[in-house]
Amino acid sequence: MDERMPESQQEPTVEEAQARLDKQTGAKEQPIIPELLPLPAGGLKAWVKKNLFGSVKDAILTVVFGALLGYLAYRTFGYVFLNQKVMPDGTVRSGWEVVFDGPLVAYMLGNRFNQTGLTYANVWGAIYLLTLVAGLIAGVSRAHGNVTPLRTTLKILAAPIIGVAAVLVMTRTLTPTLLVLAGVVLFLVVRWAVPKLPERVLRRAGWISMAVVAVAFVVLTGGDPSNVDKFGGLLLTIVVSAGGIVLSFPLGVLLALARRSSFPLIRPIAVVYIELIRGVPLITLLFMGRFAFGFFLPVGWQTPGVITRAIVMITLFTAAYVAEVVRGGLQSVPRAQTEGAQALGLSPLKITRLIVLPQALRNSIPALIGQFISLLKDTSLLVVIGIPELLGITEQILAQLKFKAQGFQPETYAFVCLIYWVICFSMSRASQRLETRLGVGTR
Amino acid sequence: MSAASSSTSTRPPLWRDAKVLRWVGQVVVLALVLALLYWIYGNVQANLRITRLPRGFGFLDQPYGSDIRGNPFRPSQSVWDAFKVGYFNTLRVIAVGIPACTIIGIFIGIARLSENALVRAFGTVYVETFRNIPVLVWIFLAYFVVLSGNLPQINDALEPFGIAVFSNRGIYLPWYETGPNITPFLITAGLGLLVAVLVAAWRTRVNERTGQPHRRVLWGLFTLLVVAGVGFVVFDSPLSGTVPAREGRLVEGGITVDIAYAGLTVALVLYTASHVAEIVRGAIQAVPKGQSEAANALALTNFQRYRFVVLPQAFRIMIPPLASQYLNITKNSSLAVAVGYYEITRVYSTVANNAAPPVQAVVILMGLYLTFSLGISLVANVINRRLQLESR
Known part of the structure; x- marks a missing residue:
């Protein structure tokens, strides 16, 4: 039998053999062919030579980009640590007063937090x-x-x-x-x-x-969800984006399953919903929530608060994207898993619930974090419909008498940028880490 | 026992037959969805009746009622005309934004793979800065902080080298002007283009027959320039450049760029470029390393390696995610509403504040955006299919 097998199947390639060996010995990647030219043997000098001054062109690039990066660092340092503003009346104020001289709580919780009784x-x-x-x-x-x-x-x-x-x-x-x-x-x-x-x-x-x-x-x-309507700043940004991703998750999973299913009557519904939502900007949905939402409810029903409506629209929006993420996860589950489950006599429902979905969801966690990051960034659009989330609250802070029309805009936005950046950057790092640990695409 | 009788005898009762259940379940779900839609439709109709708002799309023919900055639009023109102006203005953002973000993105993406550590660091700083801060914040920064908050009054506008005028009323850049003979000149140029294509085809054949370098782009460009140049002289300079000149508070000549447009487009381009850069980097890394090594073995220069070996293969991988970024830049152009540039969303919000029926207005807005989305996905699919075919 073995002799009649094609050569490629019979003899493992070098890489395969190495991979198998690695698995057995638990060794890390070891090059099979020894490096003919060893890397610059350690030391800062060798690294600099290789990475910065390898050739004349490289040296020019190094000088140009070094100057650029150095200038950026210099300007940033000056902006952060030596930020002085000269007011029209001659007094000198630090630009960061607009953050730390009172308004910090507003950036975090909004201006109406104390109206909630919390x-x-x-x-x-x-x-x-x-x-x-x-x-x-x-x-x-x-x-x-x-x-x-x-x-x-x-x-x-x-x-x-x-x-x-x-x-x-x-x-x-x-x-x-x-x-x-x-x-x-x-x-x-x-x-x-x-x-x-x-x-x-x-x-x-x-x-x-x-x-x-x-x-x-x-x-x-405090037990009363309508209090969310009086939140603002970073708190609102986080509540809306976390609420959006959590609420959209069940709908997204259902849509993904429907889109992957073989039901000719249900699949088109999922396809149309997903493509329709993904084809329009979030802002149009937010406008729909702002201006048209009440018209979808029966006559006489009370229209919910503006933030609640925004959360509903964001949920409907995110569900389409979550569905695509989960669909990717579903596709990554090998067919053999389903077939094995069928061989065990599980019902289609049980196959989905116990075999396919757990693996698919596990595989889609990194992409879901990515979706959460982009949702968090998207909540900044709420400022357009007048909701004071992190970006929107800057308008109210800049309207305070203390800061109004005195050139505090850059510092305000810089602080907001920093908050967004810290959250998004660390989350994307975490999702990269998770991706390698879950071994998505390699397992 | 025949096969037929055994299958009828073991056939489960209707309520346990998987095939029957499948269809019953589907019909029930479909019915529920349709019922939900019908319920919403009924609610909308009832609400519109109670609020005495029109139930059709007649509002599109009503006068729009206000000016559109930077456009000869009259307030008496209809809402539909205003949407058309807005549509055109959205197109202007996309037409500049898509090529610009692609070019910047490709450069940054390649920079992130550079062998030079500082170039790599620059690429990383760019990507991590731009993509981790919401695009709307970038638009606010570009518009409120950099442009409208910083540019001088028209009276002491910046005029670098006397060829452009920067003021908080607008940015005035050099542009072209058409003369009386423009139509015959354009026809000549079109003919020139045709001849250039023919010359390029001839060079390709020469290359195939003799193995000489074809240099078809150079030959083609040269032909086009010669024909167009002759046309330019014959028709007595049908095209000319104009440079904006400021006279007190008036600026003559050149092209006026709305600062809201400038801020929006720059912010969108820089933000989207960071995403494009990541796509480019991923696609280049997905090209097998052996390809690069083979190119090096053939002693191709860095530029040749990218131009002829790596990028064409990477491009094939890039197309689907790139198309989705182009869709994103299109959808994000709706954020212009925050800085007051008159594209469709802005027109919509004016209409919505002027007591137009809100549901229908939103439907129109979404429909217009769907035309962009469908258009871009259509083009991307066609390109994708053609490239895939060529590769197999």
Whole structure:
């Protein structure tokens, strides 16, 4: 038998043999052919020569781009640390007054937070509950032997850590610092304690996390979801984007399943919905929520608040994108999985629920984080329909008498940019890390 | 026992027959969706009746009622005409935005793969900065901070080298002007183009027959330039450049660029370029490394390696994600409404504030955007199919 097999199947290629060997010995990638020309043997000098001054052209590029990057760094440094504004009356003010001299709370929670009857305790409570969930997930991951190296963790979290530290230093008050430190301690304690829990609990970590997140939302809104209509700033940005992705998830999964199904009556519905929504800008849907939403409800029904309507429209919008992400995940599950399940006599429903969907969802987690990032960026569009999220709140802050028409715009936007950047950058790093760890596309 | 009788005897009852259930389930879902749509439709009709708003699309023929900046549009013209102006203005953003973001994106994408560490660092800084901050924030920065907040009044406008005027009322750039003989000149130029294509085809054949370098682009361009140049002289300079000149508060000549347009387009281009760069980088990395090594073995220069070996193959991988970025830049052009550039969304928001029926107005807006989306996906699909065919 073996002799009649084609050669390519019979004899493993060099790479395959190496891969098999690696798997057996657990060795890292080892080149089969020894490097004829060894890399520059260590040392900064060799690295500089190879990477910066390899040739004359390279040297020119190095000088030009070095100058460019150096200039950018110089300007940024000056802007951040030596920012002085001369007012018309001759006084000198720091440009960062527009952030740290009062308005910081508005950037975080909006201007109408105190109208809700909630206190900062609600916000901190929610943050601690979410910290608990983060610790739980990290702990479960540790219990399963997946320890993220400290270096990687720092690479992902460096931006938020530096950002939060900078804000704490600038505000120079003790309480938030202590509260943040308490959060860090809580995270570490939970992460340490979780692996000691019985396996029975660990297996239900997903459900427990979901329940805690739900409790966090209740704590945040004080039990009255309509309070969200008075949120603003970063809090609103996060609530809307997290709410959007969570609410759109079930609809998105259903749409993806429908689109992948062999139901000739249902598939077109999913296709039309997904393509229609993906073909129009979010802003048109937001306008629809702003101006036309009430017309879709029966006569006499009360139209919900403007933020609630925005969340509904964002949910409908994101569902189409989540559906495409999940469809990608469904496609990545090998056919043999379905066939194996059929051989075991599982019903189609059970095959989807127990075999295909879990693998598909696991594979789509990194892309879902990507979708969450783009949703978070998209919530900035709410400013167009007059909702004071992180970008919209700048208008109200710049309208304060203290800052009005005195050239504080750049600093305001710079601070907002920084917040968006820190969140999006660290999340995209985390999703890259997750992608390699889940082995998407290689398993 | 025959096969037929055994299949009838083991046939499950109707309520457990998978085939029957399948169809029943589908019909039920379809009926529910249709019922939902019908319910919404009924609600819309009822609400429109109660609020005494028109139930059809007649509002499109009503006068629009306001001016459109930078356009000879009269307020008495209809809403539909205003949408047409807005549509054209959206097209102007896309027409500049798509080529610009592609070119910048390709350069940044290649920079991220450079062997020079500083060039690589520049590419990384660019990509990570632009794509992690929402495009609307970039538009705000470009418009409120860089342009309208920073440009001087028209009286002390910036006039670099006397060829352009920068003021907060508008940016005036050199442009072209057509003379009386433009039509015959354009016909001549068209003929020149035809001849150029023929010359290029001839060079290709020469190359195939003799193996001489074909240089068809150079030959073609040369032919076109000669024919067009002769036409230019014969028809007595039908085209000429104009340079904006400022006289107090008036600017004559050149082309006026609305600063809202400039801010929007620049922000969209820079933001989208960061996404294009990542696509380009991914596509180049997806080209097998052996291709590059073979090109190096043939002693191709860096430029030749990219131009003839890597980019053509990478391009094939790039097309679907690029098309989706082009769709994004088109959809994001709707954010012009935040800086007051008159494209379709802005026209819509004016209409919506003027007591037009809100549901129908949104439907028109979405329909117009769907024409862009469908158009771009159509073109992308055609290109994709042609490239895929050529490769196999």
